[in-house]
Amino acid sequence: MSDEVEIDQEVYDRLIGEGKNERIARAKAKAAAVRKSKIAEGQSLGPRSAEENAKALEEFRASAGGGGVATKTAAPADAGGAAGGRLTPEQRAARVAASLGNGGSEPASLGVPTSSDHTHRLLALVPPAGIQQVQSKQMDKVYTWPHLLLVEFVALLAAGSLLLIASFFLDAPLGSLANPNEVPAINKAPWYFMGLQELLRYFHPMVAGVTLPGVFVVALLAAPYVDKNPSAHPENRKVANMAFTFFLAFWGLLVIIGSFLRGAGYEFVWPWVEGLGFTL
Amino acid sequence: MAKKDLKTTVQDNVIWKSIFRPGSIYRKGYRDTSRDRALASMNNVLYHLHPVKVKRHGLKLTYTYCLGGLSFFMFILLTVTGIFLMFFYTPAAGAGTEVAYLNMRELSASVTFGQLVRNLHRWGAHAMVFTVFLHMARVFYHGAYKPPREFNWVVGVILLILTLLLSFTGYLLPWDQLALWAVTVGTEMMGFTPVFGEQVQFVLLGGVEIGPNTLLRWYVLHVLFIPFVTVVFLAVHFWRIRKDGGISGPL
Numbered sequence A: 001m002s003d004e005v006e007i008d009q010e011v012y013d014r015l016i017g018e019g020k021n022e023r024i025a026r027a028k029a030k031a032a033a034v035r036k037s038k039i040a041e042g043q044s045l046g047p048r049s050a051e052e053n054a055k056a057l058e059e060f061r062a063s064a065g066g067g068g069v070a071t072k073t074a075a076p077a078d079a080g081g082a083a084g085g086r087l088t089p090e091q092r093a094a095r096v097a098a099s100l101g102n103g104g105s106e107p108a109s110l111g112v113p114t115s116s117d118h119t120h121r122l123l124a125l126v127p128p129a130g131i132q133q134v135q136s137k138q139m140d141k142v143y144t145w146p147h148l149l150l151v152e153f154v155a156l157l158a159a160g161s162l163l164l165i166a167s168f169f170l171d172a173p174l175g176s177l178a179n180p181n182e183v184p185a186i187n188k189a190p191w192y193f194m195g196l197q198e199l200l201r202y203f204h205p206m207v208a209g210v211t212l213p214g215v216f217v218v219a220l221l222a223a224p225y226v227d228k229n230p231s232a233h234p235e236n237r238k239v240a241n242m243a244f245t246f247f248l249a250f251w252g253l254l255v256i257i258g259s260f261l262r263g264a265g266y267e268f269v270w271p272w273v274e275g276l277g278f279t280l
Numbered sequence B: 001m002a003k004k005d006l007k008t009t010v011q012d013n014v015i016w017k018s019i020f021r022p023g024s025i026y027r028k029g030y031r032d033t034s035r036d037r038a039l040a041s042m043n044n045v046l047y048h049l050h051p052v053k054v055k056r057h058g059l060k061l062t063y064t065y066c067l068g069g070l071s072f073f074m075f076i077l078l079t080v081t082g083i084f085l086m087f088f089y090t091p092a093a094g095a096g097t098e099v100a101y102l103n104m105r106e107l108s109a110s111v112t113f114g115q116l117v118r119n120l121h122r123w124g125a126h127a128m129v130f131t132v133f134l135h136m137a138r139v140f141y142h143g144a145y146k147p148p149r150e151f152n153w154v155v156g157v158i159l160l161i162l163t164l165l166l167s168f169t170g171y172l173l174p175w176d177q178l179a180l181w182a183v184t185v186g187t188e189m190m191g192f193t194p195v196f197g198e199q200v201q202f203v204l205l206g207g208v209e210i211g212p213n214t215l216l217r218w219y220v221l222h223v224l225f226i227p228f229v230t231v232v233f234l235a236v237h238f239w240r241i242r243k244d245g246g247i248s249g250p251l
Ligand code: HEM
Pocket: B064, B066, B067, B068, B069, B071, B072, B075, B132, B135, B136, B139, B142, B144, B145, B149, B152, B153, B154, B155, B156, B157, B159, B160, B163, B234, B237, B241, B246, B247, B248, B249
């Protein structure tokens, strides 16, 4: 698939000699090799200069049939102002006015061709910081390809093969034909609802089946709005973690009791005495 | 003249180039450089899911344990195996027309790979419920629902409920004793909804008790309606992950 770029051994050895980290040395040596091969192919390196850009644009326009008209760019209305790229309302109003040409019929341009068929001129209304808050903080990042995609692929293969192996050896259960007149001795919900069925032993069905699950769902939905603690560090959120662990443990316990310790007629049994009254 | 190698022959033509955009690892001239690594994401349909770069700590297996990704993988797997099962299943029951149950018997007895695909679908469904639970737990313990990700947690809770509903509606379809009575337990509880209890139960069951109408209703919910709603919420979930600044952390 990928043409592995050969590295420039000379550069690599020199950088290693200088005590550079192997990853960095390899990357720089790769870059050097690519640069060399580009020069050999007669391509230019680096970003194009302004003249080159202008020339390319001319050529493009000529080839595209002289579509776009050369444009003026609106003078920035806020020279020197606006700390952090934010405009005051007055500055923004001035900008909008400038870009709309003060109500004139021919709007002054912001660098987009004016005589095109575009009907939207939203660009003039977007604040310079953009629509989203862009975090400028540098972070330690890696390329999605190949790093993340390879991890995902391996995880997918592992999970897929596990499931395939399980499916090869374990058959899904199929009982006898459904019969509404014959209540089976052991009658259980699927395991993820076992907690609710267990609650049904202790509470009125409305409480166990509607009120409590409702409360749990609402509590889950509300969690991020109730937990106002800004820290994500476990040290600082002992209460939240305790509460959630308690919630999970409570739920897990109910499911385990319901699944393994309940037998015929939903009576309490020991599974090693009465057998496992549990089907997935 | 050296013979053109197979790779060049396959890659160096208009059709191949029209399919794989510049920077694709399948296109001629892909080089393992920063530029092409970036383009490989950016010029790819996967760009809808993944940004060009991700935080290094997020790659560590012990951060996400791949749980969200695995939940999604299970969903895909269930869709694929589910479509296979649909070819051999008719949601009909009732005296003289016990087709659904018969189909299940035939599936394991006489359909090639029928039993295996049914097993995959069944164990996959349990696995998905499990991974979604674990995913929720890992998100909680990382405090990954804190601003700006509060709403994505809400979307997640909705996905959890949809996952449970998908699983539960599917549970009825084999139309055996296990299915009928497990579902009876569940739907009896819904009947206790205050004020509208009876109506809720009637709409869900297509009658006053579980019968052929319920089977048809739950079949449609299971193969069409709930998956459709789930896909919509999955789209929002994945979109929000990126708009909220990618994966949370590091701690
Ligand atoms: C069908 C079920 C679901 C799927 C397929 C899914 C998928 C994903 C994926 C792929 C991620 C990326 C990070 C990771 O893999 O951990 C993620 C993140 C997240 N999920 Fe889910 N999810 C599901 C259900 C849930 C549930 C039940 C919750 C919570 C109640 C939830 C809340 C979140 C949050 C808050 C994030 C952001 C975490 C971060 O930034 O670290 N999701 N989800």
